[in-house]
Structure formats: C-alpha cells, structure tokens
Amino acid sequence: VLADGSEVRCLAVVIATGVSYRRLGIPALDRLLGMGVFYGAAGTEAVAMAGQEVCVVGGANSAGQAALHLAKFAARVTILVRGESLAAGMSDYLIKEIEATPNVEVRVRHRVVDGRGQYRLETVVLEDTRTGRREEVAVAAIFVLIGAEPRTDWLRDTLERDGSGFVLTGRDVSLDGWTLDRPPMLLETSVPGVFAVGDVRHGSVKRVNAAVGDGSVAVGSVHAYLAEAAELRTRPG
Numbered sequence: 587v588l589a590d591g592s593e594v595r596c597l598a599v600v601i602a603t604g605v606s607y608r609r610l611g612i613p614a615l616d617r618l619l620g621m622g623v624f625y626g627a628a629g630t631e632a633v634a635m636a637g638q639e640v641c642v643v644g645g646a647n648s649a650g651q652a653a654l655h656l657a658k659f660a661a662r663v664t665i666l667v668r669g670e671s672l673a674a675g676m677s678d679y680l681i682k683e684i685e686a687t688p689n690v691e692v693r694v695r696h697r698v699v700d701g702r703g704q705y706r707l708e709t710v711v712l713e714d715t716r717t718g719r720r721e722e723v724a725v726a727a728i729f730v731l732i733g734a735e736p737r738t739d740w741l742r743d744t745l746e747r748d749g750s751g752f753v754l755t756g757r758d759v760s761l762d763g764w765t766l767d768r769p770p771m772l773l774e775t776s777v778p779g780v781f782a783v784g785d786v787r788h789g790s791v792k793r794v795n796a797a798v799g800d801g802s803v804a805v806g807s808v809h810a811y812l813a814e815a816a817e818l819r820t821r822p823g
C-alpha cells in the first residue's frame with residue numbers, strides 16, 4: 587500500500603529501505619547538519635578534517651571505527667561517551683587500537699548538550715554527566731554515531747524481524763511458518779518471494795558496496811523465485 591492509499595500487486599518484492607540514524611535532538615546542531623555536524627560513518631568527510639580538532643559522539647564499535655579513521659587526518663579526535671567506559675559497548679580490539687593511537691582521546695561521562703557556529707560548527711558544549719558541569723570547546727566537526735534504526739514498523743505483522751527491527755533473511759528465518767518445501771534463499775525473508783537487501787537486513791555490514799552486492803544477488807533470486815512460482819502454477823494438482 588503506497589502513501590496515497592493506492593495498492594500495487596506483484597509476485598516478488600525487494601525491501602531496500604535502509605536505516606535512519608538516531609539524532610541528538612539539539613536544534614542548534616540540527617541547523618548545522620552537513621556543516622560540521624555529521625551523522626553516520628566518517629568516510630568521505632575525514633580527509634577534510636586534516637589538522638583539525640573533531641569529536642566523535644558514541645561508545646559503540648561504529649564510533650570507534652570512525653574515530654580511528656578520522657585520527658589518520660585530524661590533529662585530535664575526542665570520543666565522547668556518556669557511560670563509565672568504552673568497555674560496555676565497544677569490542678576489545680578497537681579499545682586497544684584507540685589506546686595505542688596518540689591523537690585519540692576518550693572522555694567518558696560526557697555528552698553534547700549544545701553547539702554554536704554561524705556558517706559551520708565552531709564550538710560544542712559538553713556536559714559532565716556526573717557533576718552537570720558544562721564547558722564549551724572549539725571543534726571543526728562532530729560525527730554522531732549513536733545508533734541506527736530500520737524503519738520497519740510497517741512490516742511488524744508481515745515479516746520476521748530481530749529485536750531491533752532489522753529484517754531476518756535466509757538461515758536466520760525460523761521455519762515454523764515457512765510454507766515451501768525448500769528453505770528460504772539467502773536474502774529471502776519469512777514470506778516467500780519477499781527479499782531484503784542492504785542496511786535493513788539483519789546482519790548486514792552497513793556499507794555501500796555490501797548493499798549493492800545484496801541488490802545484485804537479490805535480482806538473481808527474484809528471477810529464480812518467479813520461475814519457481816510459474817512452475818508451481820502450471821503443476822497439475
């Protein structure tokens with residue numbers, strides 16, 4: 587069902603709806619989106635940070651990877667973590683790499699509460715989560731990696747999803763309600779003929795090349811499914 591209420595009938599569907607990145611919800615920073623405030627991986631912007639001070643907000647693996655990538659270019663990278671340590675949300679190998687990288691600093695028990703800048707971000711206001719003490723620091727950019735959510739509520743009663751809403755495919759699908767003799771194909775969901783690709787898929791790596799790869803595999807699977815459906819329709823009995 588489309589947003590205008592119209593319905594489209596089809597034999598196969600590929601779901602490629604990606605994820606939405608969780609926002610800080612700070613109006614001053616929302617205004618500077620793309621002008622020193624970035625959500626998600628720091629891929630292409632990192633080079634432009636050469637010699638500058640930047641912050642990474644978040645305490646999970648994506649934040650650690652972004653910080654290490656930025657550290658190759660920026661003068662200093664400060665990771666801001668609300669909790670007591672990185673250990674709660676980040677893999678050990680990343681923590682060790684961060685500790686061994688001299689221009690990466692970790693500030694635990696700190697969160698961003700405000701920011702300023704006329705044409706692009708100039709400063710952010712940090713708050714110590716224990717004492718409430720605030721301090722304004724100059725930064726060229728902040729990279730916010732505080733989680734990504736798939737927008738899949740509309741699939742709630744239709745497809746199997748994991749606890750975070752990512753769509754299960756292939757071997758992750760439980761076979762309880764599965765209606766065909768064969769198991770689900772690699773990118774097939776719990777409904778035969780419905781496929782999920784890219785970031786929305788449970789277990790995907792959240793990279794462009796992986797999403798593109800999923801897409802090309804799904805095309806082959808759709809053809810296989812359509813051929814199978816045609817054969818089932820013509821089979822006697």
Ligand SMILES: Cc1cc2nc3c(=O)[nH]c(=O)nc-3n(C[C@H](O)[C@H](O)[C@H](O)COP(=O)(O)OP(=O)(O)OC[C@H]3O[C@@H](n4cnc5c(N)ncnc54)[C@H](O)[C@@H]3O)c2cc1C
Nearest residue numbers: 602603604605625626627629630784785792793794795797
């Ligand atoms: C700031 C940022 C930088 C990144 N940098 C890199 C990088 O350098 N290298 C890299 O490999 N990856 C990077 N990534 C990750 C990469 O963008 C994703 O992995 C990739 O785009 C996933 O592709 P996708 O097709 O699954 O989803 P998306 O590219 O997110 O596309 C999903 C599309 O579906 C639409 N949509 C959602 N819901 C519906 C609906 N109900 N109906 C219709 N349409 C809908 C959305 O509007 C969107 O257009 C970055 C991500 C971000 C946010």
